[in-house]
Amino acid sequence: MSTVTLASKRRKQALRTAAFMSPWLIGFAVFFAYPLISTVYFSFMHYDGFKPPTWSGTKNWTYVFEHYPFFWPALRNTLWLVLVMVTLRVLFGLGVGLLITKIKTGTGVFRTLFYLPYLAPPVAATMAFAFLLNPGTGPVNSILEKVGIPAPGWFNDPTWSKPALTLLALWGIGDLMVIFMAALLDVPQEQYEAAELDGASAWQRFRYVTLPNISPIVMFAVVTGVIQTMQYYTQPLIAGKVASGVIQGAGTQFEPGYPEKSTLTLPQLVYNLGFQRFDYGSACVVALVLFALSMVFTAFLMRRRGGLNLAGD
Amino acid sequence: MPGISRKAALALAASASLALLATACTGQSSSGADDDASKDTTINFWHAWSAPNEVKAVNSLISGFEKAHPNIHVNVVANMTDDKINQSLRTGGDKAPDVISSFTTNNVGKFCSSGALVDLNPFFKKAGIDPETTFPKAMNEYTQFDGNRCTAPLLGDAYGLYYNKTAFAKAGIKNPPKTWSEFAADAKKLTIAQGDSYKQLGFMPDYHGWETTTEHYFGQFSPTYFDKAGKSQLATDPAFEAGFKLQKKLVDELGGFRKLETYRSKLGDEWGVKHPFHTGQVAMQLDGEWRLGMAVEAKPKFDIGVAPLPVPDDRADQYGKGYITGTITGVSAASHKQNAAWELVKYMTTDTDAVVNFSNAIHNVPSTLAALKSPKLKYDPRFKTFLDIAANPNSTTSPASINGGVYLATIQNFGYDYESGKVSDLKAGLKKTAAQIDTDIAQAK
Numbered sequence: 001m002s003t004v005t006l007a008s009k010r011r012k013q014a015l016r017t018a019a020f021m022s023p024w025l026i027g028f029a030v031f032f033a034y035p036l037i038s039t040v041y042f043s044f045m046h047y048d049g050f051k052p053p054t055w056s057g058t059k060n061w062t063y064v065f066e067h068y069p070f071f072w073p074a075l076r077n078t079l080w081l082v083l084v085m086v087t088l089r090v091l092f093g094l095g096v097g098l099l100i101t102k103i104k105t106g107t108g109v110f111r112t113l114f115y116l117p118y119l120a121p122p123v124a125a126t127m128a129f130a131f132l133l134n135p136g137t138g139p140v141n142s143i144l145e146k147v148g149i150p151a152p153g154w155f156n157d158p159t160w161s162k163p164a165l166t167l168l169a170l171w172g173i174g175d176l177m178v179i180f181m182a183a184l185l186d187v188p189q190e191q192y193e194a195a196e197l198d199g200a201s202a203w204q205r206f207r208y209v210t211l212p213n214i215s216p217i218v219m220f221a222v223v224t225g226v227i228q229t230m231q232y233y234t235q236p237l238i239a240g241k242v243a244s245g246v247i248q249g250a251g252t253q254f255e256p257g258y259p260e261k262s263t264l265t266l267p268q269l270v271y272n273l274g275f276q277r278f279d280y281g282s283a284c285v286v287a288l289v290l291f292a293l294s295m296v297f298t299a300f301l302m303r304r305r306g307g308l309n310l311a312g313d
Numbered sequence: 314m315p316g317i318s319r320k321a322a323l324a325l326a327a328s329a330s331l332a333l334l335a336t337a338c339t340g341q342s343s344s345g346a347d348d349d350a351s352k353d354t355t356i357n358f359w360h361a362w363s364a365p366n367e368v369k370a371v372n373s374l375i376s377g378f379e380k381a382h383p384n385i386h387v388n389v390v391a392n393m394t395d396d397k398i399n400q401s402l403r404t405g406g407d408k409a410p411d412v413i414s415s416f417t418t419n420n421v422g423k424f425c426s427s428g429a430l431v432d433l434n435p436f437f438k439k440a441g442i443d444p445e446t447t448f449p450k451a452m453n454e455y456t457q458f459d460g461n462r463c464t465a466p467l468l469g470d471a472y473g474l475y476y477n478k479t480a481f482a483k484a485g486i487k488n489p490p491k492t493w494s495e496f497a498a499d500a501k502k503l504t505i506a507q508g509d510s511y512k513q514l515g516f517m518p519d520y521h522g523w524e525t526t527t528e529h530y531f532g533q534f535s536p537t538y539f540d541k542a543g544k545s546q547l548a549t550d551p552a553f554e555a556g557f558k559l560q561k562k563l564v565d566e567l568g569g570f571r572k573l574e575t576y577r578s579k580l581g582d583e584w585g586v587k588h589p590f591h592t593g594q595v596a597m598q599l600d601g602e603w604r605l606g607m608a609v610e611a612k613p614k615f616d617i618g619v620a621p622l623p624v625p626d627d628r629a630d631q632y633g634k635g636y637i638t639g640t641i642t643g644v645s646a647a648s649h650k651q652n653a654a655w656e657l658v659k660y661m662t663t664d665t666d667a668v669v670n671f672s673n674a675i676h677n678v679p680s681t682l683a684a685l686k687s688p689k690l691k692y693d694p695r696f697k698t699f700l701d702i703a704a705n706p707n708s709t710t711s712p713a714s715i716n717g718g719v720y721l722a723t724i725q726n727f728g729y730d731y732e733s734g735k736v737s738d739l740k741a742g743l744k745k746t747a748a749q750i751d752t753d754i755a756q757a758k
Contacts, residue, residue: 048427134579135578136578153574153575153578243578245577245583277716277719279756
């Protein structure tokens, strides 16, 4: 075969490969590469959406890191939520999944009961929780006071606002429960039987049979949980607004993070800077911080996943 | 992939990225006011009113306009927030608004400096209307920024004091307080404890007590927010320190921040019938003129009194003034029907009968001097207090800023820290907050 024919064949093959890959390539370019490149680009520009963007160097970066009073509280809150909320969600989801797979009767009822809250729209669910946890009139505090437990301020107290958000997240655990149930039911029964024959206790069966089998699902739950929490926006915003009393009024000042910036998250800053202040440059900086954090968390977890698989093997 | 293909792919990716970036950078379209307002046309009008009676009143206002201008049809969209309006002004398109109205004057600076709304000065000039002699002083001020009049006032809001006359009589108070000292004394007299909470609170001073915002308090102190160079005067004008001290004194004397906040969490919301003033849970309320209609509709079990807000003791001669703000309206810079849009703005903001009828319908303060004096204005005698506040030359407003209401939110956030005791050094706090305001403004430039 001549060199020309071979080159022509290779070119055709490359074109065919590119054609087959094009749906992904186009999606990647439009929905990932372009937004990422333009976010980096605009983070160095002064741009308000009207006048043409102008080069501003590192001004936006300096502003966000040194002068924007909401950035560090929002970062701390976001990291708190990633560590505490994700951990508790995974543990609680796994616990509920385990419990339901062990129940002999009424499984359907319990599955439905735990899954239903997940279907509630986030705004409605948050408003319902703000009502339930209202420190003055909410039924939760009424009950706590009746049994002599000091009632927390929940969404009105900076110490309790994030735990209150975590409770809300645990209430809507239905999605994780279903995933864990499917994984738990998939664990080969003969492995449990063999462990029992070896005299393994319930904890040992869970540690050495269940956990290695479901570790990829645990990792999936953690990684998706981290990404979801990094994008946590609606619930803290609504909770803060409802608790502060600023729930209506088109001219009402935006007050991020009530009380005392404790419910502020990075996505709220992206919205505040980008779509309320129209400081697109600074919003892009915060978006890039979020992106970098997500990458760091994901990379760390993926490395851990490698370790878990090894342990499983 | 062979070398040529790789180069081609890189070139394609680079040009695609550039093309996409270029489209992202286009911003607003330029549009001169070259449409013919006498030809048959349809314009879009977005407003923020949402209550059924308000929406009905807006529709009636628009019907009046369409009768006067049969060739201009108006497509009305209600319940729009500033966020949505700002987005639509940026995106443009057939469904984007030609005329907008917003409840907050805080965004005027941003609307004007960004070029989102057109400067109405040439339109006013062409129509032979002088805004300075048409609108009350404060309203004339808050509708422009740096000489760019990109908005016009569409009814106004005046802030005053609502008081429970029955509770006043029970407490032996004969007249509403005129100075803050009298106010503080009355608020204490009107406060009735119940366990570790209140049966009746004289006044809810917390900055989360809805209309008890920093700018509304400070309005009575006639502060200067910015110097001529545009620098924050928060730390240098003593009015701010006096305002913060007054509010903190009220918070401390009426029970302390935590106790008040716990009580506040038990109260009904601002816009509902169970508003604490309606239910008698607070005896005095700093609020706008709209509260009167809402309070009357709630049929409270007491007589409602209305008065101007008190003034500082050393400004007793200025009693009668108040904080003024209101709804504003403007024409989109992206609109291709700016002359027709101007006709609507002109009608809504300067036609005396239109302004009066709209004011009668939604119980807001008329926004022209002629309408304020109109015999057609129908109102509860108590409403006269707000008309007087609006017309009072000592009444104040907060100035427009390039970054909108960010400076007000920054001051308010400092207020939260100060009232809760998180910040105790007021002077240092004011300096730091002023520096923050200056940095935010520099960032927006």
